[in-house]
Amino acid sequence: MADTTATNTGASCMDKLKSYAKTQKGFILAAEIILSLIVLICYAASRYGGYTAVAIIEMVFAIIFFGVFMMEIDKQFQLVNWVWSDLFRAGIGAVIYLITSLICVIGGRGDGALIAGGVFGLITGLVFAYDTYTIFLQIKNTRQHTAASTDDRV
Template identity: 50%
Template sequence: MESSDNTQGCVGQCTSFLRTPKGIVLALEIGLCIVILICYGASVRPGYTGLAIFEMVFSIAFFIVFTLGLNKQLAFVHWGWSDFLRAVIAALLFLITSLIVVIGHSDGPATAAGVFGLLAAILFAYDAYITFPSLRRSHTAAPTESPEGA
């Protein structure tokens, strides 16, 4: 009986996090990475799947951390900056990789993956954009008085 309460609690946490803007963005990132993987899998040259796998795994990890509230319990990592850097790096890498694929390949599924990659770059950039204000709020100014109090 106790395990069903824990399961309901976990499902409840997940659905409540999915209703937040951050939860929606992370779920869309995971879904878009899956679509990109499917397109690259159908392509003649599936050489660009590593980025989609890597970012999907990191998005799932951050989704779990934020859903379970581990970002408040594990304070040795600054989760806001980690999430911001993950999103910025993913946006840049998806932009570069997708432009290479769209410009250089005539394969239909690879071109579709490139277009979805450009959408992923926009989504990851938006994720960084909505994460940045929370980083500015969490910064506290250093005291300007001398330690002696004189």
């Protein structure tokens, strides 16, 4: 899943961070982290701070997966299927962000911070949905199809 071009084992953590953030997956995860932080700030500044849990949880999971893929732990720790775990994380994040953001935008009259958090939450939900789509395409492309035998002899 970690699509780094150079696997340099002696590279420092900052070098790995810079090189992974330049990949497509790294850029998407970094965008999810930054947008979740913006949504968290907006929700925390509003009168109703109950929606901050969504932003905190999704930001923490995005940071964890960013770290796992950046440090290539997914290749070392094969017990967990990281691609499917990432698909579920991104899919659930997209659904939760879209639902809570619509609630905040529709019912947030008089609270500008809540409406701003809802708008940024909708954008973040779309980024999570795009991440889900790219992961799904990756799973679809890596699936091996074996041809059925047409031999009549058994």
